[in-house]
Amino acid sequence: MLINYCPECAGRMVERIVETRARPVCSRCGFIFYQGPKLAVATVVVEDGKLLLNKRDVEPQKGLWSFPSGYVDLGEAVEDAAIRETREETGLEIHLNGLVGVYSRPERSIVLVVFAGTASGGEIVVGNETQDVRMFDLDDLPKLAFEHDQDIIRDWRSSGL
Ligand SMILES: [Zn+2]
Structure with a gap:
């Protein structure tokens, strides 16, 4: 799933490794988008x-x-x-x-x-x-x-x- 903007603050999402997986993270507020089933x-x-x-x-x-x-x-x-x-x-x-x-x-x-x-x-x-x-x-x-x-x-x- 592609997510470009933070659902919390509309900042740019970037991919970072969080807890061993690449996840979308907001470059402005740090919101982590955990994708679940x-x-x-x-x-x-x-x-x-x-x-x-x-x-x-x-x-x-x-x-x-x-x-x-x-x-x-x-x-x-x-x-x-x-x-x-x-x-x-x-x-x-x-x-x-x-x-x-x-x-x-x-x-x-x-x-x-x-x-x-x-x-x-x-x-x-x-x-x-x-x-x-x-x-x-x-x-x-x-x-x-x-x-x-x-x-x-x-x-x-x-x-x-
Ligand atoms: Zn944000």
Whole structure:
């Protein structure tokens, strides 16, 4: 990410080594711009042995199936983001049962927090950024969008959630 001006004082940013990494630092006020990963959430919602998936209508992996997911907004609790994204993409209201896991890789800029949930209301409506929404038999899943999707299903199965 390129940042030319300080968000604190609009001074020129320069690159300096801070705590072993090159980071943008303000040449005027010394503000250090720490770049962190983006936080995203996903939900594993299972009903009668069927898993809720949506067909992605956005890149990356547009047209492939994955869990309801999205970014956590600033000022939003991670749990609330998981419930909101599931509602926006699938029409279902859920309550959360617990944490399945946290998924990240050094080469990716996203940290994904995954919760298990149970539908508590609403009905399936194909929502934003989605081509289709369906419940799939856990033993007969379509090709999933992301490498970590299989890890998530494995971790969900062993979690007992
Ligand atoms: Zn500054």
